[in-house]
Amino acid sequence: MASRRSLLATVWLLILLLLTLGGALVEARPSPSSHAPRRHLWTAGSTASVNNGHYAPAAPSHTTHRKLGEKSGNNKAPKNGIQLDVGSFGAAGDGKSDDTGAFHKAWAEACSSAQPATVLVPAGKSYLLKETSLSGPCKSKVTLKLDGTLVAPDDKSGWGTQGHPKWISFDNVDGLTVTGKGTMDGRGKSSWKRSCRTNHKLPCTFAPAALSFSSCDRLTVEGVRLVNAPQIHVWVESCRDVTLSRLTIASPGNSPENDGIHVSRSDGVRILGARIKAGDDCISVASGTSNLYATKIECGPGHGISVGSLGKGNTRAEVSNVTIDGAHVSGTLYGARIKTWRGGTGYARGIKFLNMVMDKVKNPIAIDQNYCSTSDPNEPCERQQGASAAVQVSDVVFSNIKGTGTNKDAIKLHCSDAFPCRDIVLRDIDLKTKAKRGGGATSTCQNAVLAESTNVSPAPCSTAATKDDLVPRGSEDD
Known part of the structure; x- marks a missing residue:
């Protein structure tokens, strides 16, 4: 009996021992969530590595998936x-094929996008564009990234049958940005030959503006280069809150009516750096413009930096708060100029020309209220004489202007006898003449009322009034 009990006890001990060992083995087995090494599936092109006995999975791919509506090609999402690469919409980029349709398609998709969109014009290619109008409003912000070259056709006949023709125009696009290191070549030579300024026997017509913006608020244009525009290079009209920066504009000095930057009916325009070679005004400020600021301007050849012309055809003009602060003007017809036509009405006031250097400028400082420029025999300049109305010019400052002129008269203030220029400030001016005639630089004035003349050479003209006694205050048209 005792031996049987002893045998049973031994069996129970063995069973307990086996149970104990089995539990330990279960605890020692690695769980699925442990950090023990795993096997990885290798695929062609895998970049997985081994580090201290552990496989490291390949780094995530940087391939960007196309967004909804995005085309294949070079359309990686920023x-x-x-x-949107214009090449994905059929643009050839060979400088010969007509790429206008492809640009319109790319613009349509960008403008209808619910998220910000960039239309890319790749570097290293040339795109031939005919008259191209890109309009809004757009659902989100749009950027035109111009890294390649846009080329206009030589033959521009049939463009803009009504109004002023335009090559590439943006209308009613808020928050637009045009940027890049590319070039716009307007191929304006054929248009210049057909200008009435070049051939007085031809009728006076408008040639296309190269790049124009109308009713575009919060506009930014930076870095691009424009050459050989048929007429105006950059035209800003009826826009608000505009920044133009680091622009390069280049056309021959004899290209007619070939303004660099033309601003009209716009508020809050900033020109922050521009190198301009043109056949007309480097910067022209037209009627309806207020709160314009320009700095770091290189101008020449051309007709200088001008406010005007204003009041042509007996129209009303209004320009206020314009500041040119920092400019180098070289080899131009004028330097700092205000020009108004006889017979116009309205005002040009709050205008400042500051910190300018003149280098062989024919007429460094000028106000001309008797301006006239026409090649039309039906509207000769003589008809402007004797007009009883004028655009009132007042509160104008010329300060810290130095350099050389090629005319003997370095300062010309030629104002209206009916509405003299008022509150003109001349301060810290040093202008010398390179005229071949003997003697130093001089100044001439007509109906100009000086509010201040401090440290000015040549000395202010003796015909300028120094007190407000020509026209009773309040009689002007303001």
Whole structure:
């Protein structure tokens, strides 16, 4: 009996021992969530590595998936929004094929995008564009990234049958940005030959503006280069809150009516750096413009930096708060100029020309209220004489202007006898003449009322009034 009990006890001990060992083995087995090495599936092109006995999975691919509506090709999405390469819409980029339709398609998709969109014009290619109008409003912000070259056709006949023709125009696009290192070549030579300024026997017509913006608020244009525009290079009209920066504009000095930057009916325009070679005004400020500021301007050849012309055809003009602060003007017809036509009405006031250097400028400082420029025999300049109305010019400052002129008269203030120029400030001016005639630089004035003349050479003309006694205050048209 005792032996049987002893045998049973031994069996129970063995069973307990086996149970104990089995539990330990279960605890020692690695769980699915443990950090023990795993096997990885290798695929062609995998960049997985082994580090201290552990396989490291391949780094995530940087391939960007196309967003909804995005085309194949070079359309990788930027950090915020989508990017649309014009080549994906059929643009050849060979400088010969007509790429206008492709640009319109790319613009339509960008403008209808619910997220910010960039239309890319790749570097290293040339795109031939005919008259191209890109309009809004757009659902989100749009950027035109111009890294390649846009080329206009030589033959521009049939463009803009009504109004002023335009090559590439943007209308009613808020928040637009045009940027890049590319070039716009307007191929304006054929248009210049057909200008009435070049051939007085031809009728006076408008040639296309190269790049124009109408009713575009919060506009930014930076870095691009424009050459050989048929007429105006950059035209800003009826826009608000505009920044133009680091622009390069180049056309021959004899290209007619070939303004660099033309601003009209716009408020809050900033020109922050521009190198301009043109056949007409480097910068022209037309009626309806207020709160314009320009700095770091290189101008020449051309007709200088001008406010005007204003009041042509007995129209009303209004310009206020314009500041040119920092400019180098070289080899131009004028330097700092205000020009108004006889017979016009309205005002040009709050205008400042500051910190300018003149280098062989024919007429460094000028106010001309008797301006007239026409090649039309039906509207000769003589008809402007004797007009009883004028655009009132007042509160004008010329300060810290130095350099050389090629005319003997370095300062010309030629104002209306009916509405003299008022509150003109001349301060810290040093202008010398390179005229071949003997003697130093001089100044001439007509109906100009000086509010201040401090440290000015040549000395202010003796015909300028120094007190407000020509026309009773309040009789002007303001």
